[in-house]
Amino acid sequence: MTDHVVIADLDETSVVHGVHGADGASEWKCFARRDNLFGKWEAIEWAALPPGGISGAHVHTRTEELYFIIAGTGVMLLDGREHPVRAGDLILNGLGTRHGLRNAGEDRLEWLVVEVVGPPMAAVYADYQKQIDIGGQR
Numbered sequence: 001m002t003d004h005v006v007i008a009d010l011d012e013t014s015v016v017h018g019v020h021g022a023d024g025a026s027e028w029k030c031f032a033r034r035d036n037l038f039g040k041w042e043a044i045e046w047a048a049l050p051p052g053g054i055s056g057a058h059v060h061t062r063t064e065e066l067y068f069i070i071a072g073t074g075v076m077l078l079d080g081r082e083h084p085v086r087a088g089d090l091i092l093n094g095l096g097t098r099h100g101l102r103n104a105g106e107d108r109l110e111w112l113v114v115e116v117v118g119p120p121m122a123a124v125y126a127d128y129q130k131q132i133d134i135g136g137q138r
Contacts (some may be wrong), residue, residue: 010110013029019054028047041116047117059099062095064094065093065099067091067093067112070088072103073087074109075102095118
């Protein structure tokens, strides 16, 4: 382990235009990336869409994502099927799942993103770590 603590907040979020090919702007902030995390974590992020905003449909080939809806209502697109979502819902965007999110409400839609390495990449990372351990570089 380490003796430092990663602390993040929503000060100074970024405005992202055309996220995943969609029109319009969204807000985003990365709380932590893999180099500040232990285990098979890729990132912990926060995102928000204004009313009518869209995070375009896309596919991850090496990571899976969990979306935890914090506030608002929306429509989650998973492999061509629409699913209504609201605050308190947890959505799994599995490896290779085509997914997107649209704000269908009158308030801002906010969600927490927990991104983890999928099984194929986890195996690659494990092999790499084993080589480091065997090489005595650790």
